[in-house]
Amino acid sequence: MSNPKRRLAVFCSGTGSNFMAVHKAIAERRLQAEIVLCISNRSQCGAMEFARRKGIDTLHISEKQFNGQEEFARAMIQALEAYGIETILLAGYMRKIPAEVTVAYRGNILNIHPALLPKFGGEGMYGIHVHTAVLAAGEQQSGASVHFVDEEYDRGEILLQGTVPVMEGDTPETLAARVLECEHRIYPEALEKLLLRFRQ
Template identity: 70%
Template sequence: MANHKTKLAVFCSGSGTNFQAIFHAINERNLPAEVVLCVSNRSECGAMSFASQHGIATLHISEKQYETPEKFGAEMLKALEQNGIEYILLAGYLRKVPSSVVEAYSYKMLNIHPALLPKFGGPGMYGINVHKAVLASGEKETGATVHYVDAEYDKGPILLQGRVPVKSGDTPESLAARVLECEHRLYPDALEKLLIGSGQ
């Protein structure tokens, strides 16, 4: 299946800048993949708008819509299967993925984290909180990590890391901006590594 394109779902909660970086990199690098579904816990966000503008199917799904976590997970899995999803990329998705989905996509789900894991990971460590913690610790270096998703927050095996120096005078916002630039390069690199490694 030389012409097979791996079907990807991207999970987002916000503006979707990593989603956009992935989408553009697939085209620019001619990677054997396509984003066919954007999943979000928010019906209106930048990521969902970007998906709609580019003909990518969207799915607004939230645990609040279901009576039990099990039903939530079952509906999410059903949608992923209906779209033929082979890999899931978490890109600023601020909800815990249902355990049934994590199990079904073992070693087929990636996340990007704005720090050099295992440092500055775990519950509460997201967004600007991470960069505040890095600066408070006096670290001289930070970066971004793409890792496989498992049952524990930010504990899955690491696929790729990119390093960013911490500069004197950095604010959480200035550091966040540089780390985000790193993320936009790193996630496409990790996807390319994943696709080549999976023999596609």
């Protein structure tokens, strides 16, 4: 008897390239997982469009739609429960997850960060800001980290990291492109590693 597929939700705010990489890996590697929901704080973004093309349900949910953080968190949890979500993957989601959600899904929320944590993490360390900081610090290498999400930015247990060299003459943009390729490689590997934990 085959194992039931773990039900995943992906949270996105942008183009969804990591979402696409994970979706492709699930199909190619026949991982025991299925992305059944895409949640975004933006009603129109590349990730939402990709989800719709693939027949994955989408949900636009933003703090602006609710009277306070508590109501927002409750609506998010209700949506996740309605879809039977077991694990959440953050893929370029540009909002902090409500504490109520991180508590309810403790050990079941992953995020990918474009640096080698614990360096260059925390509030304000996102997107091009990260790569600018890495170059300013004179680092010889950078990379990406997949970590569990808790109530603090980028402080959860690291599940997997990948490294890339910092090249002479790099700009934040060229480094970002190299790190993004690393992200696309390690996020599916991290999901596979997490699924293996659940089977043990």
